Amino acid sequence: MMRHLLYLVIVIPLLIYHDRALAQGCSDAGVCTAGPIGQPALVPDSTQGEAKRHYARLQYSYAIGERGVVIMQVVPELSIGITDRLAIQAKLPYVMADGDLGRNSGVGDLVATASYRIIKQDPVDLTAIAGMRLPTGRFSPESFEKATYGPTAHPLPMPYQVGLGTTDLLLGLQYRYERISAAIAYQHVLKQNNQSTFLHRYWVDVPAAASYFESFALERADDAVLRIQYAVPFGRLIVQPGLLGILHMGKDSRLEDPNTLELILDRPFQRREIDGSEGLTLNLTADARYKINETWMLEASYGSPLITRSVRPDGLTRSMVLNLGVRVMF
Numbered sequence: 001m002m003r004h005l006l007y008l009v010i011v012i013p014l015l016i017y018h019d020r021a022l023a024q025g026c027s028d029a030g031v032c033t034a035g036p037i038g039q040p041a042l043v044p045d046s047t048q049g050e051a052k053r054h055y056a057r058l059q060y061s062y063a064i065g066e067r068g069v070v071i072m073q074v075v076p077e078l079s080i081g082i083t084d085r086l087a088i089q090a091k092l093p094y095v096m097a098d099g100d101l102g103r104n105s106g107v108g109d110l111v112a113t114a115s116y117r118i119i120k121q122d123p124v125d126l127t128a129i130a131g132m133r134l135p136t137g138r139f140s141p142e143s144f145e146k147a148t149y150g151p152t153a154h155p156l157p158m159p160y161q162v163g164l165g166t167t168d169l170l171l172g173l174q175y176r177y178e179r180i181s182a183a184i185a186y187q188h189v190l191k192q193n194n195q196s197t198f199l200h201r202y203w204v205d206v207p208a209a210a211s212y213f214e215s216f217a218l219e220r221a222d223d224a225v226l227r228i229q230y231a232v233p234f235g236r237l238i239v240q241p242g243l244l245g246i247l248h249m250g251k252d253s254r255l256e257d258p259n260t261l262e263l264i265l266d267r268p269f270q271r272r273e274i275d276g277s278e279g280l281t282l283n284l285t286a287d288a289r290y291k292i293n294e295t296w297m298l299e300a301s302y303g304s305p306l307i308t309r310s311v312r313p314d315g316l317t318r319s320m321v322l323n324l325g326v327r328v329m330f
Contacts, residue, residue: 028303029316031170031187032225032244035089035113035129038183040231040240040289040299052329053081057299059325061093066317067211069099069159073108075325085117092136095162100208101154106162108137113170129172129185135193137163155197157212158315165194166220179232181240185225192219213313214254216269220314221250221278229287236291244283244303252277252313276311289327299325 032038061073077091093108113131172185196215203209229242255269287301301323308317 028244028246028318029164029187029220029223029314030109030111030133030168031172031185031223032227032246034111034131034170034172034185035087035115035174036127037129037172037174037185038227038229038242038244038285038287038301040238040287052294053084053087055079055327055329057325057327059299059323061321061323063321064319065097065099066157066159066213066312066315067099067208069097071159071318072096085120087115089113089115089131095137097160097162099160101203101206101212102156102160104156104160104162106138109163110134110136111170115174123176123178125174125176127174129170129174131170133164133166133168133170133187135163135165135167137161137165154202154206154209155199157198157209158196158215158218158313159212159317161196161315164220164314165192165196165218167191167193172225179230181227181229181231181242183225183227185227187223187225189220189222194218194220213274213311213315214256215313215315217255217271218313219253219271221248221252223248227285229285238289240287240289242285242287244285246281246283248278248281248309250278251275254313274311274313277309277313279309280307281305281309282307295329297327297329299323299327 056079057077059073059075059077061071061075063071063073065071073093073095075091075093077089079087079089081087090110090112092110094106095108096105097103111131111133113129115127115129117125117127119126167190169188169190170185171188172183174183175181194215194217196218198212198215200210200212200214224247226245227242229240231238231240251273253271253273256272283303283305285301285303288299290298292298301321303321304319
């Protein structure tokens with residue numbers, strides 16, 4: 001009872017603060033939810049029981065991004081337990097984005113991971129995670145709204161893209177002690193291959209485009225992640241509130257025309273670092289899992305920002321993210 005009361009005392013003020021952060025955003029380029037990171041724990045004083053070795057999950061995600069762009073994803077995921085300590089996971093989203101400049105959809109970037117439980121001795125669990133984010137998402141830089149904006153298609157900004165256009169290395173450690181879990185993770189860009197061509201000057205006939213971040217040949221910096229969660233069991237239901245901090249470790253950069261106000265084709269583009277794109281994003285998160293039986297589980301998660309970077313050219317701005325899913329164990 002005292003633990004539940006402590007949970008309310010901590011979380012309610014954070015929710016009140018969140019109501020004042022409507023214009024802010026959160027960013028997850030993949031490592032925050034890689035493998036077992038962020039998933040609700042099976043704790044000793046719940047009725048969840050010991051998990052089976054393999055699972056398949058289908059998740060639906062609804063998010064509000066930059067300038068109210070709606071980003072929806074359908075994410076199938078498969079995890080195969082090779083042993084009781086070693087497992088491999090893979091997920092491949094189908095992404096749909098719709099906003100005031102147009103719409104786009106397609107298969108997103110593949111995230112593949114391997115996880116190994118270094119320590120597996122109740123109540124302590126320590127798991128190492130390594131994986132890759134691969135740019136399998138077809139980059140579609142043109143708007144489909146030709147009827148509205150004329151016969152020439154316009155390059156869409158990053159919030160409408162189904163992939164980041166980078167090849168990333170994902171590394172992490174997940175630690176659990178009874179109900180408390182913590183994770184540290186790192187996402188390192190191995191190859192920059194972003195094909196975005198979005199500049200404001202291509203949208204001079206659409207004033208709304210000027211409020212999006214420019215991203216011509218964007219190159220992202222690395223991310224470091226710290227995640228802390230606390231599991232509260234209610235019989236078959238586990239609720240897991242937490243905090244997620246993402247440190248963007250350097251400035252992103254893009255190609256920029258020496259004079260972006262003029263269409264001067266014979267002048268070379270120059271790469272420029274984007275001031276304000278580095279720094280901390282802090283998110284309030286909540287996850288839940290309901291066990292229907294030994295095979296089927298229902299899951300939900302929610303995230304919204306408390307602190308954010310001032311400039312987010314990668315299109316990962318989110319004022320809220322809601323995920324609903326079903327998991328089958330086998």
